[in-house]
Amino acid sequence: MTKEEYLQLAAQRYDKLASLKEEKSFLEYEKQFDHLWTELGRDVLEQSIGEVPKDRRKKTSSEPDLEK
DSSP: OOHHHHHHHHHHHHHHHHGGGGOSSHHHHHHHHHHHHHHHHHHHHHHHHOOOOSSTTOOOOOOOOOOO
16 A cells, blocks of 8 residues: 555545534544544555455465475
């Protein structure tokens, strides 16, 4: 992931982050803030490691260790 790609992901969420100032309760502010950062973190992680497989339970293929 390049710096530009990261900044693009962060810029997509900037308006939502800026709109949090309008929240009246701190609890609601905190919930929305946490949700935005968790979502950003997930997107950054997925782009850093590559394509997420369709079946999360499927293991990657590897050769068995037959030298035992």
